[in-house]
Amino acid sequence: MATLELSGIRKSFGATKVLHGIDLTVPDGEMIVIVGASGCGKSTLLRIVAGLEAPTEGTVRIGGREVTALEPADRDIAMVFQNYALYPHMTVAQNMAYGLKIRGLPKAEIARRVGETAELLGISALLDRRPRQLSGGQRQRVAMGRAIVREPKLFLFDEPLSNLDAKLRVQMRAEIRRLQRRLGVTSLFVTHDQTEAMTLGDRLVVMHAGHAVQVATPMEVWARPADTYVAGFIGSPAMNFLEGTLTEGGRAVALRAGPVLHFTDGPRPGPEGRRLTIGIRPEHLVRDAETGLELSLDLVEPLGSETVLHGRLPGGEPLTAKLSGAVPAAGGSLRVAIPPAELHVFDAESGRRLDGLA
Amino acid sequence: MSAALEGATPAARLQDDARLAAASRRRQRREKWLTHLWLLLGVLVFAFPIWITLVGSTHDTATIGRGDVPLLPGSHGLENYTAAIETGGSGRYRSSPAALMLWNSALMAMCIAVGKIAISLLSAYAVVFFSFPGRMLAFWTIFITLMLPVEVRIIPTYQVIVALDLFNSMAGLTIPLIASATATLLFRQFFLTVPDEYVEAAKIDGAGPLRFFRDILLPLSVTNIAALFVILFIYGWNQYLWPLLIVNDRSLETIVVGLAKMIGSGDTQNEWNVIMATAVLALLPPVLVVLAMQRWFVKGLTETEK
Numbered sequence: 118m119a120t121l122e123l124s125g126i127r128k129s130f131g132a133t134k135v136l137h138g139i140d141l142t143v144p145d146g147e148m149i150v151i152v153g154a155s156g157c158g159k160s161t162l163l164r165i166v167a168g169l170e171a172p173t174e175g176t177v178r179i180g181g182r183e184v185t186a187l188e189p190a191d192r193d194i195a196m197v198f199q200n201y202a203l204y205p206h207m208t209v210a211q212n213m214a215y216g217l218k219i220r221g222l223p224k225a226e227i228a229r230r231v232g233e234t235a236e237l238l239g240i241s242a243l244l245d246r247r248p249r250q251l252s253g254g255q256r257q258r259v260a261m262g263r264a265i266v267r268e269p270k271l272f273l274f275d276e277p278l279s280n281l282d283a284k285l286r287v288q289m290r291a292e293i294r295r296l297q298r299r300l301g302v303t304s305l306f307v308t309h310d311q312t313e314a315m316t317l318g319d320r321l322v323v324m325h326a327g328h329a330v331q332v333a334t335p336m337e338v339w340a341r342p343a344d345t346y347v348a349g350f351i352g353s354p355a356m357n358f359l360e361g362t363l364t365e366g367g368r369a370v371a372l373r374a375g376p377v378l379h380f381t382d383g384p385r386p387g388p389e390g391r392r393l394t395i396g397i398r399p400e401h402l403v404r405d406a407e408t409g410l411e412l413s414l415d416l417v418e419p420l421g422s423e424t425v426l427h428g429r430l431p432g433g434e435p436l437t438a439k440l441s442g443a444v445p446a447a448g449g450s451l452r453v454a455i456p457p458a459e460l461h462v463f464d465a466e467s468g469r470r471l472d473g474l475a
Numbered sequence: 476m477s478a479a480l481e482g483a484t485p486a487a488r489l490q491d492d493a494r495l496a497a498a499s500r501r502r503q504r505r506e507k508w509l510t511h512l513w514l515l516l517g518v519l520v521f522a523f524p525i526w527i528t529l530v531g532s533t534h535d536t537a538t539i540g541r542g543d544v545p546l547l548p549g550s551h552g553l554e555n556y557t558a559a560i561e562t563g564g565s566g567r568y569r570s571s572p573a574a575l576m577l578w579n580s581a582l583m584a585m586c587i588a589v590g591k592i593a594i595s596l597l598s599a600y601a602v603v604f605f606s607f608p609g610r611m612l613a614f615w616t617i618f619i620t621l622m623l624p625v626e627v628r629i630i631p632t633y634q635v636i637v638a639l640d641l642f643n644s645m646a647g648l649t650i651p652l653i654a655s656a657t658a659t660l661l662f663r664q665f666f667l668t669v670p671d672e673y674v675e676a677a678k679i680d681g682a683g684p685l686r687f688f689r690d691i692l693l694p695l696s697v698t699n700i701a702a703l704f705v706i707l708f709i710y711g712w713n714q715y716l717w718p719l720l721i722v723n724d725r726s727l728e729t730i731v732v733g734l735a736k737m738i739g740s741g742d743t744q745n746e747w748n749v750i751m752a753t754a755v756l757a758l759l760p761p762v763l764v765v766l767a768m769q770r771w772f773v774k775g776l777t778e779t780e781k
Contacts (some may be wrong), residue, residue, distance in 0.1 A: 169675050190681030202672030205695040215690070216680035 118249050118301055119193075119270035120145050120168070122217040128161055135161050137327040138175070147302045148294070150318030152308055154350070157324040160275060163307045167273050168192050181207035189304040190219075192457030195264035199281060201250040201256045209259050210235075213266045234266040235298075254285045261293070267298065272304040273296070276431050278313060291318060311351050315339070323347045341461075345468040347398045348461055354397045354425055356461070363391040367474075368396055370462065372455075374410055374430045381458045383473030394468070396461035399425065399439040402453045409452030411438055417447045425449075523636055523654050525758075534750040539747040549565070555752040564737060572752070576730040581760055582727055583648050587711030588704050590653035596696070599662035600688055604674065621656040625717060633720055645726045652717060658703055665699050666692070684703035701771030709761045730757045 121143040128136040135158045143149050151159045164170040166177055168189035178183045183191045195216075203212050212232055216384040218229045238258045248256055257277065264272055274471035276294070279288045294317055297304050308314055314321050315335040323331045323338060323346075332345035348356045361370040362379060367384035370393055371377045378395075385393075400423075405410075416427040426438045428450070440454050445451055462471045527546075533538055549688035558564055559573045601607075602614045625632070632651045641647030669692065677687045692701075715754045728736075734757055737750050766773065 145573075167675075167679065169678065189675075189679045194679065197671045197680050198676060200670065200672055201671065202676040204673065204676070204691055206691075206697075215682075219681040219686065388543070 118122050120176040120273060120472055121303055124176050126165060126172045128165060135327055139329050141332065144305055146303055147241060147319045148297050148304045148306060148317060149320055149322060150306045150308060151313040151322045151324060152311060152314035153324035155309055158327045159307045159324045163273055163305060164277055166305060176413065193270045193271040194273055195267045195276065197260045197264050197277040198228055199276045202257055203256060203258040204216045205248055208245050208247060211412065212259060213263045216267050234262045238262050251302050253281050254289065256390060257289055272286050272302050274306040276308055307475060323350065330414060343470050345394055345463050350456050352398055354399045356398050357436050359395045361393045361395045363387050374432050374434055378455060378457045378460060378472055385462055385471045386474060392465035394463040394465045395453050396463060397459060401456060401459035402438040403456060404440065405454030406452055409454040410465060411450055412451040412453050414445060415443060526581050528751045528754050532755050536748055540744060542554045554775055557749045559744050559749050559752040559756060564746045571725050571728050571733055573730065573753050576728050576733040577756060579727055580729040582645065584708045584711035585653045586649040588707035590649060591655045591707050592703055592732065593702055594653060595655055595658035595662050598659050599666055603663055603666040617656050617659050633738055636721060637773060643722055643727060646720055652714060654713065661703060665696060669695060691700050698771055698774045702766050705765055712761050727732045
């Protein structure tokens with residue numbers, strides 16, 4: 118059980134800067150999910166914590182102990198790899214025991230730990246098999262088992278679910294969450310899948326181009342995204358962005374598409390005419406036959422309980438809505454309104470969130 | 476869909492299909508016969524000389540000396556093989572007993588195969604898994620020796636071995652042949668296909684470089700090692716020029732060299748029956764090695780343990 122502190126982590130490969138100073142404090146037992154598109158530096162960050170990569174600058178502390186200069190084996194961590202990296206020539210039991218054997222634990226102790234962990238993961242019947250004789254889900258469990266059996270201070274997960282099929286992924290996701298809660302081990306989980314991030318994490322670190330753009334709980338990230346990148350990345354279908362300008366002394370926004378919307382959570386700072394980006398989630402749009410904006414549909418995706426509608430506003434701006442109930446077919450049109458209470462206001466230049474002053 | 480087909484009655488169409496099926500059966504049978512014919516021809520071409528040797532080793536000197544080429548085995552097999560193994564024949568060009576030469580050859584081939592594999596495993600390991608200054612230079616230096624076959628560098632090699640006082644010794648016989656770029660290259664290519672995650676998982680498990688090599692990399696390379704062992708054993712076994720140069724002590728003579736020495740030139744009568752018996756004996760160990768390692772050999776050439 119331990120805390121993890123990262124301070125000022127920078128990393129460059131030659132002239133390419135991959136991480137631009139990451140600070141993060143993870144309290145004991147918390148599950149942090151690092152999420153971002155590929156190439157944002159999330160895996161590099163994880164590898165730096167693991168000790169597989171050395172940071173160019175900055176320090177890593179696990180349980181208060183500075184480990185920046187230590188070998189992975191001396192950091193008391195365990196890692197689950199994307200392709201599991203189970204040694205193909207060893208049985209499941211040998212795979213799980215290998216790290217313990219190297220540490221020189223007595224045989225009886227190793228056998229006890231492997232047995233208990235296998236029991237916990239429901240893989241006791243597989244202990245004598247080779248990895249190639251296992252299904253994807255079983256391999257995943259063994260990889261988890263190899264991590265758990267070491268009783269580490271910190272779990273590191275490097276996109277461990279991305280090789281599984283959709284159904285199994287959902288199942289393993291829940292299982293990882295339960296296990297992590299039960300064992301109470303501080304964990305770092307890297308993924309590019311926002312659903313995985315939302316469901317697994319106590320807190321999310323949303324990364325973009327080597328910066329940790331937002332560190333907050335999943336709901337906070339969803340409800341109050343720090344900038345347009347986070348707003349567009351978290352949530353499916355992605356948030357709509359509309360252009361607008363500040364008006365009425367900061368109390369409203371005039372959308373390019375026409376309507377003037379009054380902020381319900383206080384005025385925004387800035388001069389009249391300040392350029393804004395207005396975000397609205399597709400699921401927050403409502404039908405409004407009288408005053409709504411005309412949306413001409415070019416793609417309709419039924420999801421069963423709801424339907425995702427892709428269309429354009431009269432000015433040509435794309436807009437996606439998620440509505441329930443009967444909808445017109447593609448090629449048709451309908452009127453949707455933007456409830457002012459659900460607006461996200463961002464500065465058009467910096468993309469940063471602008472909160473109400475009230 | 477054509478009008479004719481649509482108009483046909485189901486019965487007529489059924490008949491049509493039956494005819495097509497019969498035609499495709501005939502074609503398959505014909506193809507099977509053809510391929511087998513070609514295979515038989517191939518077997519004949521490859522196996523006939525060996526059959527001649529086998530048959531020749533069972534006749535007496537006179538039969539073969541007359542210039543006949545018998546196609547059926549004779550009755551002198553036992554004495555020919557006994558003569559070959561125990562004395563190496565009785566003629567003017569008598570060589571060492573085959574038993575001794577077989578032993579020498581086996582020892583040399585084994586030393587070369589094992590030595591080459593050991594050296595190239597380690598050097599490929601260094602080149603692939605470690606980054607140190609001059610790594611690529613080291614690799615290329617090893618690699619370009621591929622372009623210099625033994626025959627080309629044989630004079631300087633001879634000089635070095637003589638200077639090291641290894642003339643007429645098993646060490647002198649094997650060491651120059653052990654240095655090998657081919658095997659290093661093969662292992663390098665194989666190591667490059669080993670996923671980085673294994674290395675990283677091993678690092679997290681706390682395995683040091685040698686431990687990783689022994690516990691993970693070696694077991695993964697087993698099939699490749701087996702395949703290479705077969706190839707290198709035969710390579711070593713078939714060495715002719717180098718043993719001919721570096722050894723003139725009869726007790727160190729290898730079977731391939733000995734065999735060649737048994738065949739005299741000029742107008743002397745060769746003991747072809749004993750020579751052929753020796754040739755058959757020389758053939759056996761490589762065949763045995765291939766048979767013993769066959770399963771691994773094929774596996775190593777076709778798949779990697781993943």
